[in-house]
Amino acid sequence: MKKKKRQVVATEKSRGRLAAEPRSQASGLADRLHSAAIHLLRRLRRQDVATGEGPARLSALSVLVFGGAKTLGELAAAEQVKPPTMSRIVAGLARSRLIEITADPHDARRMRIRATAKGTRLLQKGREFRIAYLASHLDALSPADLAKLGDAVEILQRLLTNWE
Numbered sequence: 001m002k003k004k005k006r007q008v009v010a011t012e013k014s015r016g017r018l019a020a021e022p023r024s025q026a027s028g029l030a031d032r033l034h035s036a037a038i039h040l041l042r043r044l045r046r047q048d049v050a051t052g053e054g055p056a057r058l059s060a061l062s063v064l065v066f067g068g069a070k071t072l073g074e075l076a077a078a079e080q081v082k083p084p085t086m087s088r089i090v091a092g093l094a095r096s097r098l099i100e101i102t103a104d105p106h107d108a109r110r111m112r113i114r115a116t117a118k119g120t121r122l123l124q125k126g127r128e129f130r131i132a133y134l135a136s137h138l139d140a141l142s143p144a145d146l147a148k149l150g151d152a153v154e155i156l157q158r159l160l161t162n163w164e
C-alpha cells in the first residue's frame with residue numbers, strides 16, 4: 001500500500017526558522033478556487049472583443065461606471081498601475097468618447113474623469129455578452145449542480161461582504 005504524500009507549506013516561525021505544516025483544507029480550496037476563477041474570467045474576457053476596446057480600457061472604464069468619477073491618481077491606484085500608464089488608457093477612452101474629463105470643482109489643478117453615457121452603455125453591453133456566454137454554459141449543468149453553484153455564489157458574496 002502506497003503512503004499518501006502530505007502537502008505542506010513552509011511557514012515562518014517566530015525564530016526565523018522554516019517548518020513544514022500540513023496544508024489546511026481552506027488553503028487547498030483557496031488554491032482550487034483561485035485557479036477556477038482565473039480560468040473562468042479568461043474565458044469570459046474573450047467576449048470583450050465584441051466591444052472593440054481592450055481589457056485595460058474596459059477595466060478602467062468599469063471602475064468609473066461602478067465607482068463614480070475619479071482623479072487620474074485614484075484611477076491608477078484602483079487599477080494598480082502607474083499614473084503615466086493610466087494617462088495613456090484615459091487618452092484612449094477619451095478619444096473613443098467613453099469618458100469625460102473635467103476640472104475638479106475643489107482643486108483646479110486636478111481633473112475628474114467620469115464615464116459618459118456611451119461608456120456606460122458599452123460596459124453594460126460587454127457585461128451582457130459575458131453573462132449570456134456564461135449562462136449558455138451553465139445551461140448544461142443539472143438542476144442539482146445549478147443549486148449547488150447558487151449556494152456557493154451566496155457563500156462567496158457573504159465572504160466578500162465581510163472582507164477587510
